[in-house]
Amino acid sequence: MEKGLSAKLRDAIKRLLRRPIVDEAAVAEFVKDIQKALIVADVDVKLVLDLSNRIRERVLKKPPPPGVSLRDHVIYVVYEELTNLLGKDRYRISISPGRGHVLLLVGIQGSGKTVSAVKLARWFSKRGLRAGVVCADTYRPGAYQQLVQYAKPYHIEVYGDPTASDALRVAKEGVEFFRKRKYDIIVVDTAGRHKKEDALMQEMRLLYKKLNPDCVGLVISADMGQQAGPLAAAFHQIAPVGFIILTKMDGTAKGGGALSAIAATGARVAFLGTGEKVDDFEEFVPSRFVARLLGLGDLEGLLERVKQAQLQVTSREARRMLRGKITLEELVSRLEQVRRMGPLTKLLSYLPGGMMLPDEVFKELDKLDEKLKRWRAILNSMTRAAKENPRILNAS
Template sequence: MALEKLGKALNSALKKLARSRTVDEATIKEVVRDIQRALIQADVNVRMVLQLTKTIEKRALEEEPPAGASKKEHIIQIVYEELTKFLGKEAKPLEIKEKPTILLTVGIQGSGKTTSVAKLARHLQKRGYKVGLVCSDTWRPGAYFQLKQLVEPLGIEVFGDPEEKDAVKLAREGVEYFKEKGVDVIIVDSAGRHKEESGLIEEMRQISEAIKPHEVILVIDGTIGQQAYNQALAFKEATPIGSIIVTKLDGSAKGGGALSAVAATGAPIKFIGVGERIDDLEAFDPKRFVSRLLGMGDIEGLLEKLEELQKQQEFKEEDMEKFLKGKFNLKDMYAQLEAMQNMGPLKQILQMIPGLGYSLPDDMVKVGEEKLRKYRVIMDSMTDEELENPEIINYSRIKRIARGSGTSTAEVRELLNQYNQMKKMFKSMDKRKLAKMAKKFNFGGLGI
């Protein structure tokens, strides 16, 4: 992951600061040089990097730490504050005020627009909105079918006609169709243009006149790096109601360049694409993004993911009660592994935990993900009786489970040991701490 490399480099610079015995001018200048190098390698504009790091250095050398904070802590706070300003200061959420709210998406061909439309629809659906999609892309064969394939399993309807050549007519008819259906949000996917903003802006203008969108969203490919500046600027000048999605930030060394270039135009980045899954679209919040980038975690984001799982009935209150009391079985453990997998890749989850994101080596995280997958395969080879009463699993059952799952008896034993250790850990936890945790997560009826 491209931004992960940037995060590791920035985290490494701050760790160097934390380990140094004294914080003098030489130490500060060295840390600033490391930050410069990390940002330039992430394709951030050199002039902007020098300006940013000059500000960090000046503040670090001149400012006195506030009461109760050490010099090191204050410098880390300065880096966090300046990087946050650099990427846009405040989050600008997408507002759904009217019913229906009409959104129009535009973008250069190949920017990941159609996939982003599907991800945005999923993002809104998870927040309780009924969404309808209109495919007015008459240029690219298969655009309508691609969109249908992405969202139909989620129960989201797509309006379109692969035979129709008039994009404006399609957009108008699609909006009317979903207005009659009574949906909350209508997203119109327009045709991607070939590398020139004028055609893109003209089509946006024509469709806008026909459907009167509440917001126009430009999708920018994160792999184009600093070139994102021109697209974002042309778009910002053309529409006063625009917002931006930056895609493909999981696979390009230019991700930092694209984000900083868009932020430099003052155009609001509202979402970023961070993976290939339909759920891999994040509302962009510079504060939380930089916090995660620096290895400081994102507890708010983690809690949001847990809340989503609860809404989807995958992380139920009664299940959590069983875990907190140490009264769960393998069936419960399996359900929680399933829910965890739906939260996203393990690496992304770990980056939300302060101090943990970059401290675990990649191979350890990979081993962790592989083990979770293997544990699920092993449990798939168990009977319901074994899952509900793991204590009945004797040697002959272990041999049968290993054969059925294509694993070794040692791996089956390892799973059972992990399960027993987990139960023991929860049972031995301080009951007062459990009660506090229950209160925090609103599990009022625990009776601890």
């Protein structure tokens, strides 16, 4: 996904990391590399210029936080700024199980609505919810058969009437059908329409008003690039768009342009289509997406792990540490708490620039993991008195 953009951004980072010193000129060069990568990915030039100004400003005007190298600081700033550019927050659909939550999918012809309707139903059913799909496309010949073909292998139920010409009627019947059966999610697939096709846009307005869906999902193909922004805005005027599914992220270098243009309108991309198969579908989490683009591992995952490891220090321990009276037992258990977050080498790969460190660092850390295990074994075999005061070991 976004292979072109990702490769270019990673190359820029590698070039920065290879430099013996990171100074103003190196930062300028790095920012230029990033600009080129984003412009090729069809991100709006003004957005790119704003972003590069902010990166330069943040990196050169303020020193990095204590303990962070300028190199890592630059990469972290780029990570944050790109995350803001591509969407900032994630979107989560809130669902009350058993209520028959209606998601109305709309979009232009060929954007990927029909396959995305099934992808979405499959995504929810993998999470333990019952999801069905209604075919409310009464224009496209074979629309119902197409839905069934996608849905059948995954045992997803489809409601439709291939002979119907009234989209609203079929949509209503479909919702009723699934609600009676206590489904959690009802995805409604509709006909493709263009913002200039008045009659079809009116039909969409009617569907929105009379069907009263819980949420409208707009399906946009990533190859629209920057055009995705105005398109999202045009649909939003007719039916308030709750979330966007950006499809065909696998087949275009313009995904960055589409994501940034949508983010600039304030709309939210919730899912990405990443291939033709029903399982080629993922939630869009901007921070995770950008971390992956930059090859930084999963920063959110790291924060989560830190929380899980619950690095808590009791007040007694804190006092002893301050007095320099920390016992071997306490020292090893502190190290073990850090260790609980995962192997030390894995932890390092979560940090900006972590994967780019020389191999020797990883080898040393592996050894540290080993040492920690050995220390624990030795400690367990020691008496309490020896642990509290290791000097008595020498005396014996």
